[in-house]
Amino acid sequence: MILVTGCTGFVGSALVRRLVNEGYKVRGLARRTQGFKDRETPAIQIVSGDIQDPASLQSALQGVNTVIHLVGILVEKGGNTFTGVHAQGVRNLVTAAQKAGVQRFVHMSALGTRPHAKSQYHQSKWQGEEAVRQSGLSYTIFRPSVIFGPRDEFVNQLAKMIRYSPIAPILGDGKARMQPIWVEDVVRCFAESLKNPLTHGQLYELGGPHQLTFREVIAAIVNAMGRKRWMVSLPFPFLQLEAALLEKLPNPPLTRDQLIMAREDNICDNRLMRQTFGFEPRSFQDGLRDYYLDQ
Numbered sequence: 037m038i039l040v041t042g043c044t045g046f047v048g049s050a051l052v053r054r055l056v057n058e059g060y061k062v063r064g065l066a067r068r069t070q071g072f073k074d075r076e077t078p079a080i081q082i083v084s085g086d087i088q089d090p091a092s093l094q095s096a097l098q099g100v101n102t103v104i105h106l107v108g109i110l111v112e113k114g115g116n117t118f119t120g121v122h123a124q125g126v127r128n129l130v131t132a133a134q135k136a137g138v139q140r141f142v143h144m145s146a147l148g149t150r151p152h153a154k155s156q157y158h159q160s161k162w163q164g165e166e167a168v169r170q171s172g173l174s175y176t177i178f179r180p181s182v183i184f185g186p187r188d189e190f191v192n193q194l195a196k197m198i199r200y201s202p203i204a205p206i207l208g209d210g211k212a213r214m215q216p217i218w219v220e221d222v223v224r225c226f227a228e229s230l231k232n233p234l235t236h237g238q239l240y241e242l243g244g245p246h247q248l249t250f251r252e253v254i255a256a257i258v259n260a261m262g263r264k265r266w267m268v269s270l271p272f273p274f275l276q277l278e279a280a281l282l283e284k285l286p287n288p289p290l291t292r293d294q295l296i297m298a299r300e301d302n303i304c305d306n307r308l309m310r311q312t313f314g315f316e317p318r319s320f321q322d323g324l325r326d327y328y329l330d331q
C-alpha cells in the first residue's frame with residue numbers, strides 16, 4: 037500500500053492514476069476529500085488528514101510501506117503556512133512514518149530549494165528536505181522546475197489573463213529562465229523510483245528539454261491560443277505593490293513571495309534524470325497542444 041499525500045492536487049491526481057494503472061494499491065490523503073470520494077475503487081482509498089495534525093496521520097499510515105509526499109502550497113492561507121506545511125508538516129509525516137514502520141519515502145521538493153533561499157517557499161522546502169534526509173528512511177527527493185499539463189494552474193492562469201486582455205503581461209524584463217516539465221514526465225519519475233534501488237538516497241532535479249525565458253513561455257502560450265498580443269513588461273516595483281494588494285484576496289493570483297522566485301532562473305541539468313529514468317522529456321510547445329486554451 038502506497039500513501040500519496042496531496043492526492044487531490046494537480047500532480048497528485050496524475051500520480052494516483054499512473055500508480056493504479058501500474059497495479060499499485062493507493063491510499064490518497066488530503067484535507068478536503070468531499071467530491072473526491074467518488075474516485076474510490078478497490079485500488080484507491082481516499083482519506084482525510086492534515087499534515088499539520090499528527091493525530092490524523094496515524095490511521096492514514098496503517099498498513100502502508102511507501103509514502104509519496106506531494107503536499108505543498110504556493111500561497112499561505114490561514115494556518116496553512118509555508119513553515120507549517122513544508123517544514124513542520126514533513127517532520128510530522130516523517131515521525132508518523134517511522135512509527136508505522138514505513139520503508140520508503142519519496143518526497144516532492146522544488147527546483148531552487150537551497151539553504152538561505154530568498155523566498156519563504158524555498159526556505160521552508162529546504163527544511164522539509166532536511167527532515168527527510170535526516171529521517172533514516174530510504175528516501176528519494178525530486179526537485180522539479182515548473183510543472184505543466186492541461187489541468188495546471190501555471191499555464192491556465194496565464195492563458196486566462198491573455199484571453200481577456202489586449203496585452204500579454206511580462207514580469208520584469210521577462211529574461212528569467214525556467215525549464216517547464218510535463219506532468220506525466222514528473223509522475224513517471226516518481227513511479228520509476230519505486231522500482232529502481234539506485235534512486236535510494238538520491239536527489240533529482242527535474243526539467244524539460246528546453247530552458248525558456250518567461251517571455252518565450254508567454255509567446256508560446258499566445259501562439260498556442262492562436263492570438264496576437266502586445267507583450268508589455270511590468271516593472272517589478274509596480275508588481276510588488278500589486279502583489280501586496282492582491283495578497284488581501286482569499287485566493288491571490290500573485291504574491292510577493294512568488295515575485296521573489298519569478299526573478300530567479302529556475303533551470304537545471306536534466307542529464308541525471310534522463311539517464312536514471314531513461315526517457316526524453318516532452319517539450320513545452322508540444323505539451324501545449326493537449327490544452328483547451330481557446331475556451
Ligand SMILES: NC(=O)c1ccc[n+]([C@@H]2O[C@H](COP(=O)([O-])OP(=O)(O)OC[C@H]3O[C@@H](n4cnc5c(N)ncnc54)[C@H](OP(=O)(O)O)[C@@H]3O)[C@@H](O)[C@H]2O)c1
Pocket residue numbers: 041042043044045046047048065066067068069085086087088106107108109116121125144145146147179180181182183184190
Ligand atoms: N505545480 C508546479 O509547477 C510545481 C513545481 C515544483 C514543485 N511543486 C510541488 O509539487 C507538489 C504538488 O503540487 P501541485 O501543483 O499538485 O499542488 P496542488 O494542486 O495545489 O495540490 C496540493 C495538494 O496538497 C493538499 N494539501 C494542502 N495543504 C495540506 C495539508 N495541510 N494537509 C494535507 N494536505 C494538504 C491539497 O489538498 P487540500 O487543500 O484539500 O488539503 C492538494 O491535494 C507541491 O509540493 C509543490 O510544492 C509543484
